[in-house]
Amino acid sequence: MTVWGSTEERAPDDQPVPGRVRLRTDAIPAPTIASRRTQGARINDARPVVFDIRDMSVYYGSNRALMGTSLKIRRNLVTAVIGPSGCGKSTFIRSLNRMNDAIPSFRLTGEVLYHGHDVYGPTVNRAEVRRRIGMVFQKPNPFPKSIYDNVAWAPRNLGLRSGLDERVERALKHAALWDEVKNRLRSNALGLSGGQQQRLCIARAVAVEPDVLLLDEPASALDPVSTAAIEDLMHTLKSRYTIVIVTHNMQQAARVADQTAFFSLDRVEGVGTLIEYGDTETIFRSPQDSRTRDYVTGQFG
Amino acid sequence: MRGGGETGDLVLYGLCALAGLVVLATLVEVVYQLIGNSNLAIGHFGLGFLGHQEWNPHFGRLGAATLIYGTVVSSLMALVIAGPLGLSIAIYLAMLASPRVRSVVGPLVEMLAAVPSIIYGLWGLVVLVPFIHSIEPGLHNVLGWIPLFGPPQTTGFSIFTGGLVLTFMILPIISALSRDLFLTVPRELREGAMALGATQWEVIRGVVLPSTISGVSAAMVLALGRALGEAIALSFIVGDVSQINVSLFAPGATLAERMANEFLGTSSNLELAALWYCGLILLVIGLITSLLARLIARRFDVERAYARAVAV
Amino acid sequence: MTPGAELTSPEAPLFDPTAPLTATGNLRRRDGVDRAVRVGATLAAAIGVAMLALVVFSVVSKGASVISLGFFIHNPVGLVSGGIGSYLLGTIEIVAIAALVAAPIGILTGLYLTEFAGSRSRTGQTLKLALDLLQGVPTIVVGLVIYGLIVIPLHQPSGFAAGIAVAIVMLPLMARSSQEVLLLVPGTLREAADALGVSRWRTVLTVILPAASGGILTGAILAIARGAGETAPVLLADGSGFNPAVTDLNPFHAIPSIPIYILTIADEAIPNAFAHAWGAAFVLLVIILVANVVARALFVRSRGKMLAS
Numbered sequence: 032m033t034v035w036g037s038t039e040e041r042a043p044d045d046q047p048v049p050g051r052v053r054l055r056t057d058a059i060p061a062p063t064i065a066s067r068r069t070q071g072a073r074i075n076d077a078r079p080v081v082f083d084i085r086d087m088s089v090y091y092g093s094n095r096a097l098m099g100t101s102l103k104i105r106r107n108l109v110t111a112v113i114g115p116s117g118c119g120k121s122t123f124i125r126s127l128n129r130m131n132d133a134i135p136s137f138r139l140t141g142e143v144l145y146h147g148h149d150v151y152g153p154t155v156n157r158a159e160v161r162r163r164i165g166m167v168f169q170k171p172n173p174f175p176k177s178i179y180d181n182v183a184w185a186p187r188n189l190g191l192r193s194g195l196d197e198r199v200e201r202a203l204k205h206a207a208l209w210d211e212v213k214n215r216l217r218s219n220a221l222g223l224s225g226g227q228q229q230r231l232c233i234a235r236a237v238a239v240e241p242d243v244l245l246l247d248e249p250a251s252a253l254d255p256v257s258t259a260a261i262e263d264l265m266h267t268l269k270s271r272y273t274i275v276i277v278t279h280n281m282q283q284a285a286r287v288a289d290q291t292a293f294f295s296l297d298r299v300e301g302v303g304t305l306i307e308y309g310d311t312e313t314i315f316r317s318p319q320d321s322r323t324r325d326y327v328t329g330q331f332g
Numbered sequence: 333m334r335g336g337g338e339t340g341d342l343v344l345y346g347l348c349a350l351a352g353l354v355v356l357a358t359l360v361e362v363v364y365q366l367i368g369n370s371n372l373a374i375g376h377f378g379l380g381f382l383g384h385q386e387w388n389p390h391f392g393r394l395g396a397a398t399l400i401y402g403t404v405v406s407s408l409m410a411l412v413i414a415g416p417l418g419l420s421i422a423i424y425l426a427m428l429a430s431p432r433v434r435s436v437v438g439p440l441v442e443m444l445a446a447v448p449s450i451i452y453g454l455w456g457l458v459v460l461v462p463f464i465h466s467i468e469p470g471l472h473n474v475l476g477w478i479p480l481f482g483p484p485q486t487t488g489f490s491i492f493t494g495g496l497v498l499t500f501m502i503l504p505i506i507s508a509l510s511r512d513l514f515l516t517v518p519r520e521l522r523e524g525a526m527a528l529g530a531t532q533w534e535v536i537r538g539v540v541l542p543s544t545i546s547g548v549s550a551a552m553v554l555a556l557g558r559a560l561g562e563a564i565a566l567s568f569i570v571g572d573v574s575q576i577n578v579s580l581f582a583p584g585a586t587l588a589e590r591m592a593n594e595f596l597g598t599s600s601n602l603e604l605a606a607l608w609y610c611g612l613i614l615l616v617i618g619l620i621t622s623l624l625a626r627l628i629a630r631r632f633d634v635e636r637a638y639a640r641a642v643a644v
Numbered sequence: 645m646t647p648g649a650e651l652t653s654p655e656a657p658l659f660d661p662t663a664p665l666t667a668t669g670n671l672r673r674r675d676g677v678d679r680a681v682r683v684g685a686t687l688a689a690a691i692g693v694a695m696l697a698l699v700v701f702s703v704v705s706k707g708a709s710v711i712s713l714g715f716f717i718h719n720p721v722g723l724v725s726g727g728i729g730s731y732l733l734g735t736i737e738i739v740a741i742a743a744l745v746a747a748p749i750g751i752l753t754g755l756y757l758t759e760f761a762g763s764r765s766r767t768g769q770t771l772k773l774a775l776d777l778l779q780g781v782p783t784i785v786v787g788l789v790i791y792g793l794i795v796i797p798l799h800q801p802s803g804f805a806a807g808i809a810v811a812i813v814m815l816p817l818m819a820r821s822s823q824e825v826l827l828l829v830p831g832t833l834r835e836a837a838d839a840l841g842v843s844r845w846r847t848v849l850t851v852i853l854p855a856a857s858g859g860i861l862t863g864a865i866l867a868i869a870r871g872a873g874e875t876a877p878v879l880l881a882d883g884s885g886f887n888p889a890v891t892d893l894n895p896f897h898a899i900p901s902i903p904i905y906i907l908t909i910a911d912e913a914i915p916n917a918f919a920h921a922w923g924a925a926f927v928l929l930v931i932i933l934v935a936n937v938v939a940r941a942l943f944v945r946s947r948g949k950m951l952a953s
Contacts, residue, residue, distance in 0.1 A: 081661075130527060135430070146662040155665040158675070162529030162668075163661055172524040174539055184538055185528035190670040191658075232524070239528065242661035340845035348760055351752030352771050355819065358812055359774050362781055365789045420688030428685055439940065441692040446936050447699060448873020450903045451925045457910050458918065459702050500695055507692065531671075531678035561782025564875040564903075568910050588784045592876055595788070596883055611788045615781060622780030626773075 078105040081243060081273045082127060087141035089122050091134065096122050098297055098304035099141065104290075109269050111288030111311065112277045114326070118294045119303025120277045124245050127275065128164040129157050145243075162189070165241035169248040171228035173220035173235075178203075178212050181220045181231055185239045198238055206234035207264055226257025233264065237272070244268065246276040250283065262287050281327060285315055293323045366612040372605035374612075381609060387574035387590075389603040396610055398574040402491060402584035403617075406570065407559035409495030409580065410502055415552055417499075418506025425507070426514035427536060438511065445504035452565040456497045461488035461569060464496070468581050482579025489571035492580035497565050502555040509551035513544040550629035557621030561614060563588035587614045700929070707926030710919050716927070720888050720905075724916045728924050730888045734803065734899040735872060735928075738882070741807025741895060742814055742871050747864055749811075750818025754860075757819075758826040759848065779816035786812050787880030794881065801882045803899035809877030814867040821863025825856045828947070858946020862939045869935035873928060875903035902928050 082104035089097035097119040104110050112120045122131065129150060131137045143150040150160055174181050182199045191198065199216070203209040208230040212223070220231055229249060236244060250258035265274060265287040278284050284291050292308040307314060307323045318324045373381065377394065384395020421441055425434050465488030475481040517540050525535040541548075563586075571583025572593055587610045598604040659668050667675055718727035753771065761768030790809040795801050829852050837847040853860075878901055885898035892899055902924050909921040 128527065130523065133523070133526075145665070148665050150665065152665065156667045156671065156675070158529050158531050159665050159667050159671055160529075161527055162671070163659065163665075165529075166527040168520060168524065168527070170520055172518075172520040174521065174524070175543055184525075185530065188528075188530055188534050188538075188674065235524075235528065240658050242657075242659075338843070340843055344755075344845040344848060345760060348752045348756035351749045352756045352761075352767070354749050355753055355771060355778065355815065356774050358815070359778050359781075361793065362778075362785065362789050365792045366785070369788075369792050417688050417691065420685045421692045423681075424685035424689040428682055429689070437689055437693060440696055441689070443933065443936065444692070444696050444699075446869065446932055447696075448875065448903065448928065448932065450873065450875040450906050451699070451703060451929060453875075454906055454910050454921060454925055455699050455702050458706070458922075459698075500699070503692060503695070529671075531674050533678040533681040534674065536681075557780055561784065563782065563784035564879070564907070588782055588876075591784050591788065592879060595791075595880060608788065611785050615785050618780045618782050618785070619777055622776050626776060 076105075078108060080104070081106050081146065082275075083142075083144040083147070085142040085144065087123075087126065087139065087143055089119070089126055089131070090136075090138040090140075092136035092138075095300070095302045097126075098300070098302045100305045101141075102292055102305060102308045104273065104275060106273050107269055107271075108289040109265050109274045109276060109287050110290040110292065111284035112275065112292045112294060113279070113281055113284045114294035114303075114306075115296070116279060117303070118296050120279075120294050121247055122303065123294065124247055124275055124277050125166075127243075127245055128161050128166055130161075130166060132157065162239065163241055164243040164245060165236040165239070166245040166247065167229070167232050167236050167249050170252050171225060171232050173223070173228050173231050175219070175221055177217045178220045178223070178231060179216040182234050182238045185235065189239055191239070199234075202234040202238035203231075205237050205264075205268065206230045207260060208234055224257075226253050226260060229253060229257065229261065230264075233261070233268075237268070242273065244272045244274045246274065248277050248279060251279060258283070281315075281329075285311060291315070293318075293320075293326060295322055295326065362615065366608060366615055370605055370608035370612045372601060373609040374605075376602060377606070377609070381606070382613070385574070385576060387585075389594075389599050389606075392600070392602050394603065394606040396587065396606075396613060398576050399585050399587045399590050399610060400613070401576045402494075402570060403560055403586040403588070403614075405580070405584070406491050406494040406498055406566070406586060407556055409491070410498035410559045411552065411556050413495070413499045414503040414506055414555065418503050418555075419510055419548070421503075421507040422510030422514055423536060425511045427532065427540070438508070442504050442508050444500055445508075447500075449501070449562060449565040452497050452501060453568050456493065456565060457568040460496060461493055464488040464490065464493045468492075472581070479578045480580050482577070482581055484581050485583060487571070487583070489569060489573075489583045490581045491570055491577075491584045494566045494570040494584075494586070495580065497569055498559040498562060501562060501565065502559050505555040505558060506551055509554070510544070510548050513547040513551070514540055517543050546628055550625040553621055553625040553628060557618060557625070560617050560621065561588055562586075563592040567592045587617075703922060703925050703929050706919070707922035707924075710923035711926060715923060719891060720920075724914065724920065726889075728902065728905065728920070728927065730891050731900045731902045731905045731924065732927065733891060733893070734886075734901040735903070737893060737895060737899060738803050738806045738810060738878065738901055739868055739872050741804060742810035743864065743868055745808065745811040746814035746818050746867065746871075750815050750863075750867075751822045751860060753815075753819040754822025754824075754826050755848065757823045759844070775816045775819050778812070779820075781812075782876075783813055783874060784876040784880070787877040790877060791880045798896070801885050801898040803882055803895040803897065803901075805881035806878040806899075806901065807895065809881045810871040810874050813874055813877060814871045817867040817870065818863055821866070822856075822860050825859030825863065825946075826852065828859065829855045858942060858949060862943040862946065865935050865939040865942070869932045869939070872935075873903060873932055875907060878903055879907065 080103045084103070085101050086099040087097065087101070088095060088099050100123065112123060114120055125131045126139055127143060127150065139151055145164070149155070174184065176184070179199055182202050183195055186192070186195060186198055200209060203212065208227060211227060220228065223231060233249070250261045253261070262283060265276065268274060276288065288311045290309065291311040291314040293306045293314060294303055295306050296302065297304045307318060307320045314323060315327050318327060373394070377384070381394070381396050382400065383397050384393070385397045386393045386395055387398065388394065425438050429437060465484070468484035468488065472481055472484055476483070521539050521543070522535055525539045530538065566586055566589040570585060570589060572585050572589060573583040574585050575582065577584065591607050591610055591614070594603070595607050598607065715727040716732060717729050719730040720726040720728065753775070757768055757771060761771065786809050790805050790812070794805040794808060798805070833851050833855060834847060837851050882898055882901065883904055886892070886900045888900040888905070906921045906924050909917045
């Protein structure tokens with residue numbers, strides 16, 4: 032089957048190459064894409080809903096950054112959020128675990144229901160939200176501590192002190208980093224390469240066994256090899272976590288995501304808005320909206 | 333045009349280099365003056381001066397031990413109080429206060445450094461000394477089992493009062509420097525910690541404090557240095573009594589305030605030279621703290637922030 | 645590249661994700677600790693502000709009563725009456741001498757560090773070390789040095805000696821703040837001047853210094869505010885031998901100054917004079933605090949201008 036996009040001819044900033052290009056399947060590392068993505072719209076729709084986002088709008092002061100967005104994110108699926116830069120993808124994902132609260136002018140309307148509970152409800156404990164909904168950021172941000180302490184830090188806070196060594200090992204294995212660092216767990220995390228640091232951040236996030244993993248362009252600052260490694264992880268991690276991944280790289284979404292949400296700037300007001308959401312295959316092969324079609328076929332950046 | 337440019341450049345360089353030389357020369361002159369003028373005392377007393385407890389100018393029996401004791405104890409007491417207090421204020425300013433509150437409270441605390449020592453001295457003499465005198469019996473009743481809080485003396489002039497005034501003076505150094513340091517911790521690090529479900533305090537304890545520990549330590553050393561050299565504020569507060577007493581409520585003396593009090597009224601050349609000797613000791617202490625702070629601080633920002641803080 | 649280990653079937657999850665989003669596990673306790681820390685830190689800030697308020701309140705309440713126009717203008721009659729006119733003039737004169745000496749040397753030193761000595765060069769590092777050490781010299785020691793250097797050769801204390809002593813205290817501050825500000829001047833300005841073939845000294849004089857002038861002025865005001873309150877160096881350089889009843893502006897004589905005035909009253913503990921001491925303290929404090937506020941405002945404005953250029 033054909034997926035639009037190309038792994039080889041990549042524009043410097045990873046924007047889709049204008050014009051349609053057919054993917055050569057031999058350029059994809061095995062196993063192939065098809066088998067990795069959970070197939071079938073009907074199967075996906077039957078999965079329980081983790082996030083039920085209803086008419087969510089985000090304002091920074093009086094500026095609207097995101098227009099009424101509604102979608103459902105389902106359990107144990109990888110949901111990709113794609114779209115051109117500046118269309119509110121980061122704002123969207125950071126609003127799911129209340130990371131935007133740190134911005135003083137941030138305001139949110141609508142509902143973000145997590146297992147039926149509004150994340151922005153009056154009795155909600157922010158630390159609890161983030162304990163259940165973990166996040167990995169675009170730029171790797173390991174603590175200036177040892178590799179071990181980076182992974183063990185949050186579990187220690189949570190009181191999970193028994194079996195800490197095993198927990199750290201398990202987390203590093205789930206992040207595909209264990210073999211590379213098992214002999215230097217006490218060395219400083221800042222000595223790792225960029226790709227390793229990012230995997231460390233993933234290990235850090237999974238060490239506390241959250242329910243959801245939010246990934247905000249996790250591979251955009253990394254080289255292609257590290258990027259491929261991270262993409263591989265998505266497939267193993269989703270059996271355990273619900274994953275939402277923001278990416279500006281369409282092809283990446285095509286490779287890893289079961290569901291895809293396409294955001295763009297609204298024609299009239301220039302505000303970020305959800306254009307189309309559905310099975311990745313549908314979005315890429317037979318998008319309903321012309322704007323989606325334009326984007327995934329690379330008619331515009 | 334070219335020729336004029338070159339001579340102009342040379343003149344500029346010359347002036348700047350001259351200025352630099354003046355700085356170096358000043359420092360050299362400081363050392364030279366102190367060593368030269370204390371020679372008489374060094375020759376007479378030797379290193380034993382540091383251990384000798386009497387200060388009896390009329391009999392020529394002079395020693396700096398009581399002064400060194402008073403200097404160290406009063407400054408340490410100030411650091412023990414101002415350290416945690418200053419750090420807490422820095423945490424408040426950097427992590428808890430909104431930018432608007434921070435812009436008001438921050439400068440207010442920094443103004444403590446702007447108050448000249450003479451005013452602290454006057455205030456200490458008129459307000460603090462009588463106050464401490466009145467609460468000393470109470471404190472002794474409660475804490476008297478600790479030898480530090482011995483029986484109250486007849487007046488409020490004591491190392492304790494001196495230490496309190498020093499606290500006022502060094503608090504802004506610690507809080508301003510620490511606050512600046514906390515604000516330099518990258519947002520990504522703090523976000524990374526928050527995203528793991530940590531409370532604000534856990535973020536501070538796990539990420540902010542460890543990242544800034546060297547700068548904060550240097551700030552503490554700089555604050556200590558400031559306290560060690562303070563002369564005027566203490567000159568009417570500690571009592572100027574040459575004694576070593578475990579109790580903080582007893583009067584004492586420090587190197588700097590003894591110099592301030594006695595220098596213009598010495599009775600002998602030996603006593604004058606002994607005061608120069610005290611100056612030399614104080615200079616060595618001052619230079620060591622400066623060097624130590626530089627050693628600890630891995631970032632130049634600490635020193636620049638200090639310049640800003642003490643220029644206030 | 646090792647593939648991700650296949651996850652075994654999930655063990656019992658650590659928490660129930662469908663439960664309401666209130667604190668679970670040990671979060672209740674951790675929140676309690678967090679709250680305690682917040683309260684403690686806020687309390688500490690309140691204490692800090694209270695400390696300042698305490699001192700300022702004392703000065704204002706005790707000193708305001710003697711403040712009048714006459715207080716500023718008239719010279720003292722004895723220690724207990726009259727005004728602080730001559731003391732004020734003396735302080736202004738001493739600070740002026742100090743500023744005239746410290747500012748040029750400080751600015752030139754700052755220029756040397758930014759224009760001629762790179763941050764890695766040995767001379768640059770040595771000079772920075774010397775500035776650090778000079779700043780760490782206790783002010784009483786500076787007084788001692790000036791006593792030996794100037795007072796003894798001149799056989800008398802003088803305003804000039806006091807001015808030099810205060811200049812030594814101000815010098816490291818001026819050098820550092822000038823250097824900081826000069827570093828902030830955008831490199832593009834220098835590059836543009838170079839490209840036009842303008843000689844270095846002209847660039848410095850007509851481009852760089854004007855750009856940095858706001859920040860340098862701020863540094864100067866702050867250093868002056870610091871210098872005005874210095875007592876220890878002035879004590880040893882100019883602590884006696886003056887007649888405050890007479891207005892003597894000759895810097896090579898001993899001239900009166902406000903800090904010494906306060907010191908004398910406090911030392912000799914003349915009860916009726918304390919009101920005047922507080923009055924003098926009030927004047928000094930107001931001058932210093934106003935200078936600080938002005939300097940801050942200037943700093944914010946000049947930084948804004950420079951970053952915008």
